[in-house]
Amino acid sequence: MQRVLLSRGCLGIAAVRRLSSTPAAPSNAFFLHNTQWLPPGYENTKFKPFRNASHPALATPAPPLKMFKEVDVLTPKRLLKVYGQLSKTRLTVLVMLTSMSAVALSPLPTTVPILLSTAVGTALCSASANSLNQIQEMPFDAQMTRTRSRPLVRRAITPFHASAFALATGVAGPALLWYMVNPVTAMLGAGNIILYAGVYTWMKRKSIYNTWVGSVVGGIPPLMGWTACGGHILPSADYPVHLFLPSFLTTNPLPIDVSFVDNPLSPFALFMLLYSWQFPHFNALSYIVRDSYAQAGYTMLSVLDTTKNALVSLRHAALLVPICSVLVPLSGLTTWAFALTSLLPNLVCVRAAWRFYKHGGEKNARSVFQHSLWYLPVIMGLMMFHKQGMDWLKWLGLYPGDEEEENKEESKEAVVVPQ
Numbered sequence: 483m484q485r486v487l488l489s490r491g492c493l494g495i496a497a498v499r500r501l502s503s504t505p506a507a508p509s510n511a512f513f514l515h516n517t518q519w520l521p522p523g524y525e526n527t528k529f530k531p532f533r534n535a536s537h538p539a540l541a542t543p544a545p546p547l548k549m550f551k552e553v554d555v556l557t558p559k560r561l562l563k564v565y566g567q568l569s570k571t572r573l574t575v576l577v578m579l580t581s582m583s584a585v586a587l588s589p590l591p592t593t594v595p596i597l598l599s600t601a602v603g604t605a606l607c608s609a610s611a612n613s614l615n616q617i618q619e620m621p622f623d624a625q626m627t628r629t630r631s632r633p634l635v636r637r638a639i640t641p642f643h644a645s646a647f648a649l650a651t652g653v654a655g656p657a658l659l660w661y662m663v664n665p666v667t668a669m670l671g672a673g674n675i676i677l678y679a680g681v682y683t684w685m686k687r688k689s690i691y692n693t694w695v696g697s698v699v700g701g702i703p704p705l706m707g708w709t710a711c712g713g714h715i716l717p718s719a720d721y722p723v724h725l726f727l728p729s730f731l732t733t734n735p736l737p738i739d740v741s742f743v744d745n746p747l748s749p750f751a752l753f754m755l756l757y758s759w760q761f762p763h764f765n766a767l768s769y770i771v772r773d774s775y776a777q778a779g780y781t782m783l784s785v786l787d788t789t790k791n792a793l794v795s796l797r798h799a800a801l802l803v804p805i806c807s808v809l810v811p812l813s814g815l816t817t818w819a820f821a822l823t824s825l826l827p828n829l830v831c832v833r834a835a836w837r838f839y840k841h842g843g844e845k846n847a848r849s850v851f852q853h854s855l856w857y858l859p860v861i862m863g864l865m866m867f868h869k870q871g872m873d874w875l876k877w878l879g880l881y882p883g884d885e886e887e888e889n890k891e892e893s894k895e896a897v898v899v900p901q
């Protein structure tokens with residue numbers, strides 16, 4: 483019979499017969515011989531249906547068929563929702579806002595098409611990076627409460643479809659940035675997809691230093707915003723580093739028009755702000771979900787050394803003080819008033835991070851995490867308020883209107899740069 487089936491090409495049936503008649507290799511035993519589920523006494527028998535109702539499971543009625551939940555049909559509306567979940571919408575919006583904040587803080591002029599293309603291009607790059615991350619982490623996401631309802635885990639979309647989405651957004655994002663903005667911004671976007679979906683995602687299971695790499699990933703979008711306006715991120719003879727010292731510290735001041743200073747120290751300051759912010763934010767969250775991370779096999783500092791995890795969080799919360807009170811105004815992004823106004827939010831966050839380090843515990847971790855949520859919009863708002871060369875009264879149309887007065891005010895605002 484077996485030969486007849488084979489000659490008819492029924493390879494599937496023949497294969498089943500062959501498998502059931504030969505002993506399975508030990509590594510396949512779990513899948514091919516489910517003897518471990520048989521009741522005592524049946525272990526060494528071939529599977530037989532329990533005609534005599536001797537199996538305890540037969541005492542309980544089987545659930546009705548209507549309880550079987552079919553996978554939802556992907557209507558256009560559902561598909562959009564799934565694409566949003568693959569892109570981790572909230573994270574992508576945050577990434578887009580950090581890149582836009584650099585555009586807003588840049589002294590260089592820009593146009594609406596460049597602004598929109600930068601926003602959409604950055605969002606597409608982020609969508610691709612996040613989809614690629616979820617495709618790789620599907621089996622691990624399935625093990626954690628926080629991530630087990632992600633679309634690939636609940637089979638709302640196939641891995642093939644998700645890969646096509648990741649590819650489409652991963653090509654469209656850098657292409658849009660390349661043609662509508664500039665090649666440097668496009669390369670930063672493409673490079674960041676590789677850094678996040680390639681290096682960081684792989685490192686999460688290999689080394690605790692994944693968090694440091696992940697923080698670089700989060701620091702790159704503001705650089706994209708800066709380069710989108712034509713700004714330079716590396717110093718050169720044409721674009722040297724300017725130090726915007728407060729007037730009382732410089733003896734030989736040279737008044738310059740700040741609205742045209744393309745200072746490479748500015749994008750560095752923005753990068754450092756986003757880089758350091760991620761440690762209190764992520765280490766606190768990572769502490770809260772450390773059990774899930776441990777269960778799913780992630781190599782996280784919060785799992786291996788909770789004290790060091792809190793110390794790293796404290797170190798970067800403390801580093802944010804000189805970043806805001808020295809580096810940012812020194813780069814000319816803001817006036818020196820920001821050095822003072824940013825002190826309050828920074829000290830509040832340092833205090834929370836100190837408590838987390840000193841006493842540990844979930845309550846203190848939650849406090850650090852919650853502080854990190856309001857911190858970024860507050861600091862960005864303050865930076866905009868103190869933006870160098872920005873006259874809010876004039877911008878809001880509330881200026882007295884006298885041109886002479888205007889000129890006087892502008893010369894007062896002139897910033898000093900050492901010769």
Ligand SMILES: CC(C)=CCC/C(C)=C/CC/C(C)=C/COP(=O)(O)OP(=O)(O)O
Pocket residue numbers: 573577604607608611612615671674675678682696697699700703
């Ligand atoms: C322009 C561009 C490509 C931007 C990419 C921006 C981006 C994806 C930033 C994410 C930063 C980060 C380390 C998140 C944590 O991921 P996780 O994998 O630890 O999060 P999870 O545990 O929730 O999956």
